[in-house]
Amino acid sequence: MILTANGGPENLQMRDIPLPPLGANQLLVRVLATSVNPVDAKLRKTGAFGYGSGSVLGFDVAGKVEKVGVAVTDFHPADDVYYSPAFGLPGSYAEFNIVDAAIVAKKPPELSWIEAAAVPLAAMTAYGALFDRANVRLGQTVLIINSTGGVGSFATQLAHRAGAYVMAVCSGPNMALARSLGADRVIDRQAEDVIAVVKQEHPDGVDVVLDCAGFDWIARCMEVVRPMGQMVTIVNPSGELALGYRKNITLHYSFLSRSRVTLDRLTALINRNLLKPVINKVYRLEEIADAHRCLEQGDGFGKIGVSVGS
Ligand SMILES: NC(=O)c1ccc[n+]([C@@H]2O[C@H](COP(=O)([O-])OP(=O)(O)OC[C@H]3O[C@@H](n4cnc5c(N)ncnc54)[C@H](OP(=O)(O)O)[C@@H]3O)[C@@H](O)[C@H]2O)c1
Known part of the structure; x- marks a missing residue:
């Protein structure tokens, strides 16, 4: 779902775009779920940090590794992972995402894809x-x-x-x-x-x-x-x-600092049932504009999840 222009949620539109090349230290991930965060709506509206026409928003991923870069040793195809994509790069409102392996962690096995994607950011x-x-x-x-x-x-x-x-x-x-x-x-x-x-x-x-x-x-x-x-x-x-x-x-x-160490600590708490995501609503990627509208009402709780693919 790309941003066609800065403005309202209707400017999020589905398009086929080519994948960027995979770097040596990167992973190609099949996104199975993402979530929306207030920053998504702020960037959509204002175009801050260069988010304008053609940008792919989205800062949470839960998914499966499809392919690993030649220098990656700690992940393999089919690994279940979760992370928060970095600012300024193509985001998670997409079927695939390319990410530096250094900010990726193994997904907590007990969480659904939607629950896992509610965690990172x-x-x-x-x-x-x-x-x-x-x-x-x-x-x-x-x-x-x-x-x-x-x-x-x-x-x-x-x-x-x-x-x-x-x-x-x-x-x-x-x-x-x-x-x-x-x-x-x-x-x-x-x-x-x-x-x-x-x-x-x-x-x-x-x-x-x-x-x-x-x-x-x-x-x-x-x-x-x-x-x-x-x-x-x-x-x-x-x-x-x-x-x-x-x-x-x-x-x-305090600003989000992406780190595998922090995600691994959170995973350990989740695995011991000491921390759980709170899911308010779930949309499909095709309905991302409605997810933004829901977020912008500003009267909910927990996280809004987005499922990607079938
Ligand atoms: N610095 C960072 O790295 C970072 C990272 C993530 C988010 N943020 C920012 O942090 C803020 C919160 O993010 P979030 O995802 O937690 O937001 P959120 O889930 O969208 O928060 C919405 C909730 O805020 C509460 N609220 C609304 N108006 C309020 C008011 N006047 N006073 C107090 N509470 C009010 C409401 O709950 P109640 O009605 O129950 O109070 C509402 O449901 C956003 O501005 C976001 O951009 C910053």
């Missing part, structure tokens, strides 16, 4: 934000904004599994899901004053704030993080951040 982002940036540890209190969305549904589970006390912010219909993912305290962002609740329950502040929503959450949460605490946002903060009298807080803008 969102779960690696959650993992990087919580552990590479904020160094979340046993016994800490972690406040997660958008705790049941694509990234948040993984972050809530990962913070819980790390032994943190998880305060999860979401809207009313998603509160039961947040609890089932391991949240210790769930706050309804539409019915409660989130900041007042956190202040009342943690007057000294929480150890870590993870913002998976954007808007003005990072600015609002400044007053509920403890001195020396960590704030991580995965959404580019806009506008000014008034620090006021908050002292020695570290603020990270």
